[in-house]
Structures are given as C-alpha cells and as structure tokens.
Amino acid sequence: MDDNAWCPECGNELKQGYIFSPRRICWSDSPDSIFADFGSETLIGDAWLKVKKVPALRCKECRVVIFKHREQNI
Ligand SMILES: [Zn+2]
Numbered sequence: 839m840d841d842n843a844w845c846p847e848c849g850n851e852l853k854q855g856y857i858f859s860p861r862r863i864c865w866s867d868s869p870d871s872i873f874a875d876f877g878s879e880t881l882i883g884d885a886w887l888k889v890k891k892v893p894a895l896r897c898k899e900c901r902v903v904i905f906k907h908r909e910q911n912i
Pocket of ligand 1: 845846847848849850897898899900901902
C-alpha cells in the first residue's frame with residue numbers, strides 16, 4: 839500500500855512522526871503580538887498527565903511540518 843506523502847514545497851518524501859507540546863499550540867490569522875491568548879484558536883490543548891502526540895509529516899529539507907489538529911479528543 840502506497841501511503842507516502844510528499845512535501846508541498848520541494849516534492850521530497852515526507853517522514854512520518856509525531857508532534858507534541860507540553861503547552862497548547864494556537865493559531866492566529868494576525869501576526870500581531872498579544873499579551874493573552876484569549877479568543878485565539880487552540881489547535882493542540884495543554885497537556886495534563888500525559889503529553890498527547892499528534893501524527894505529523896515532516897520535510898527535513900524545507901523544515902515544513904504538516905499535522906492535523908484535533909485528531910484526538912482534547
Ligand atoms: Zn520539502
């Protein structure tokens with residue numbers, strides 16, 4: 839089964855792995871710095887007892903990482 843994925847930047851094969859963070863990871867449409875993350879969209883929530891890992895794909899050439907947030911129940 840061919841489940842390889844390819845980098846959208848350079849076309850190299852992406853390496854499968856996992857991304858995780860002990861702190862939440864948020865998304866914003868704006869580049870402005872903020873004092874608090876109120877109102878921003880949380881992609882990956884805070885870790886409590888265990889750090890959840892999210893399946894991810896990475897290109898070592900371009901340093902692009904692709905992951906789907908909210909894969910797990912957070
Ligand atoms: Zn690449």
